Amino acid sequence: IGNVPALHLTKGTVSIRELSRSGAASELLKCQERVCDLKAPLLVGKDATLIADGITLRMHRSQGAFLVSLGNLYIARSHVLTPFEADCAFEPPYTGFRPFIAAMTGSHTVALSSKFTDLGYHAPKAYGFSVHAGKNEAPPSAVLAGNVFEGLYYGFYSHHARDVSIVGNTYRDNIIYGIDPHDYSENLYILGNRAYGTKKKHGIVISRGVTGTTISGNLSYGNNGTGIMLDRHSNGNLVSFNVVSENGIDGISILESSDSRVVGNTAFENKKSGLRVRNGRELLIARNSLISNGAFGTILYSGEPNGVARRAEDQFELRT
Numbered sequence: 001i002g003n004v005p006a007l008h009l010t011k012g013t014v015s016i017r018e019l020s021r022s023g024a025a026s027e028l029l030k031c032q033e034r035v036c037d038l039k040a041p042l043l044v045g046k047d048a049t050l051i052a053d054g055i056t057l058r059m060h061r062s063q064g065a066f067l068v069s070l071g072n073l074y075i076a077r078s079h080v081l082t083p084f085e086a087d088c089a090f091e092p093p094y095t096g097f098r099p100f101i102a103a104m105t106g107s108h109t110v111a112l113s114s115k116f117t118d119l120g121y122h123a124p125k126a127y128g129f130s131v132h133a134g135k136n137e138a139p140p141s142a143v144l145a146g147n148v149f150e151g152l153y154y155g156f157y158s159h160h161a162r163d164v165s166i167v168g169n170t171y172r173d174n175i176i177y178g179i180d181p182h183d184y185s186e187n188l189y190i191l192g193n194r195a196y197g198t199k200k201k202h203g204i205v206i207s208r209g210v211t212g213t214t215i216s217g218n219l220s221y222g223n224n225g226t227g228i229m230l231d232r233h234s235n236g237n238l239v240s241f242n243v244v245s246e247n248g249i250d251g252i253s254i255l256e257s258s259d260s261r262v263v264g265n266t267a268f269e270n271k272k273s274g275l276r277v278r279n280g281r282e283l284l285i286a287r288n289s290l291i292s293n294g295a296f297g298t299i300l301y302s303g304e305p306n307g308v309a310r311r312a313e314d315q316f317e318l319r320t
Contacts, residue, residue: 014050131158203244
């Protein structure tokens with residue numbers, strides 16, 4: 001692509017191993033048996049489908065490798081990772097490059113029974129495993145089921161996505177967030193996942209206008225922040241039958257978000273509150289079990305966010 005060595009799949013359906021056998025790819029993507037080494041950016045065009053099935057895909061940091069899809073991406077029974085390199089210390093502020101997967105405008109992504117390790121860094125669209133579109137662009141969709149996400153900058157991130165199912169995955173020891181659907185994503189199903197050991201913030205969080213989302217049957221525990229959070233006008237959602245425990249802040253937080261149901265959850269031994277509601281209205285909160293939390297079982301109040309600047313689109317009414 002231009003003067004940068006890269007692979008661009010423009011049309012058709014091809015597997016990673018088949019792609020490696022094409023002449024143009026031979027130096028940038030090499031496969032031996034079921035282990036493939038990607039040493040350049042790989043772009044899947046909007047009319048193309050790329051399949052990774054039963055392989056280990058090593059995306060090399062020193063070669064600037066990453067995977068971006070505008071079309072269809074299917075990953076099954078595979079391991080996608082950044083292999084260790086001697087100079088690959090990844091410390092705060094996490095701005096050093098690491099390979100990533102980004103599914104973009106209008107794309108569809110499926111990841112099944114796979115593992116994703118040590119991907120992503122602090123740069124837009126490069127957070128680890130992201131599903132991303134801009135305002136007024138065709139929203140991407142995804143199905144992620146039965147996977148393990150470990151050591152990613154964000155275990156999952158979305159922006160203006162629609163129809164995303166995140167089911168039965170494990171998010172462990174990720175850096176900033178476990179699961180983080182963001183800006184105006186809608187119609188998400190976050191079901192039966194485990195999110196634990198998040199180093200900096202929350203296990204599961206939806207933030208800024210994320211609507212029509214069901215968060216149900218998840219375990220979110222031992223995260224540095226909150227277990228499950230609805231934030232910044234994330235209205236019209238359901239949080240039900242989750243177990244949240246031993247988190248560094250709250251079990252469940254509803255912040256500047258309204259018109260949602262919080263039903264049948266269990267929150268215990270969280271450092272601050274079992275359930276926190278700040279500047280939320282028209283909420284149904286019922287049949288939750290809040291046990292042995294550090295400060296409050298339930299706290300409902302109106303107040304300013306602590307030390308977080310709010311954009312114009314995030315303004316809210318001081319009312320609960």
